[in-house]
Amino acid sequence: MNTRKVLSGCSQRGLVLVSSLLLLLVATILGLSMFRTVGSEEKIAGNIREKQRALHAAESAQQYAEWWLSNSRVSAPVVCNSLLDANIIQGQVCSQDLRNVVGSVTGVPWQTGGADVGVSYTPPGMTVTTASAADTYYARPRFYIADAGKAASGQGEIYRIEAAGYGGTTAAVAVVESTFSLYLSSWSLE
Numbered sequence: 138m139n140t141r142k143v144l145s146g147c148s149q150r151g152l153v154l155v156s157s158l159l160l161l162l163v164a165t166i167l168g169l170s171m172f173r174t175v176g177s178e179e180k181i182a183g184n185i186r187e188k189q190r191a192l193h194a195a196e197s198a199q200q201y202a203e204w205w206l207s208n209s210r211v212s213a214p215v216v217c218n219s220l221l222d223a224n225i226i227q228g229q230v231c232s233q234d235l236r237n238v239v240g241s242v243t244g245v246p247w248q249t250g251g252a253d254v255g256v257s258y259t260p261p262g263m264t265v266t267t268a269s270a271a272d273t274y275y276a277r278p279r280f281y282i283a284d285a286g287k288a289a290s291g292q293g294e295i296y297r298i299e300a301a302g303y304g305g306t307t308a309a310v311a312v313v314e315s316t317f318s319l320y321l322s323s324w325s326l327e
Contacts, residue, residue: 187304190274191311194302197260198278199313202298206230206282206319211294214284220253228256228282235281235299243312245301247281255281255299275309278302285316293320 205228214232221227231238231254238254239247247254257277259265264273280300288295296317303310 184309187306187309188311189304191302191304191309192313194260194263194274194278194304195300195311195313196302197263198258198280198302199298199300199315201258201260202228202256202280202282202300203315203317206296206298206317211319217254217281218249218252220279221256223256223258223280230296231281231283234283234285234297242299242314245310245312246276247279247301253279255279273305275303275306288318288320290320293318295319 201223205223209228211230214230216233217229217231217238221229235242235247235255238249257279259277263277265275265277266273278300280298283297283299285295285297287293296319298315298317299312300314301310301312
């Protein structure tokens with residue numbers, strides 16, 4: 138009888154050990170999957186942040202292009218085959234549509250014949266560097282203004298503006314487009 142009690146006690150201890158090991162294994166697997174999920178969510182949040190930064194950079198360049206059209210003496214459209222710098226008061230209206238020059242507007246940087254085209258613009262407070270650092274942008278935003286023809290009324294001109302901006306890497310890029318109408322003022326001072 139004493140032998141049976143000892144045997145049953147040993148078998149119970151072995152069962153507890155196996156159960157504990159299985160429970161520990163399940164807890165470890167759950168813990169590892171939680172860490173993996175948290176890491177994925179952080180990557181997703183970072184990617185969303187970079188895409189938003191790229192969109193803001195592109196919108197900033199687009200708004201500057203619209204401002205430039207409104208406040209500059211726009212000359213006749215030219216063939217655009219180089220990259221100008223808006224920060225040193227350069228700008229241009231191109232005679233050809235960007236799609237005809239580069240094929241796809243979403244393929245940035247925009248190039249023709251191996252040379253960048255458009256106008257680059259660095260908004261105030263933006264830091265641009267190719268080194269990966271917090272709150273820096275990979276490249277300067279740029280825009281391209283194309284003459285789209287006369288307005289329906291015949292008293293103005295319509296322009297197509299494409300703008301592109303980067304986030305912190307080449308993978309975070311946004312392209313926006315707008316149509317901008319500029320009408321001649323018919324005011325007269327008497």
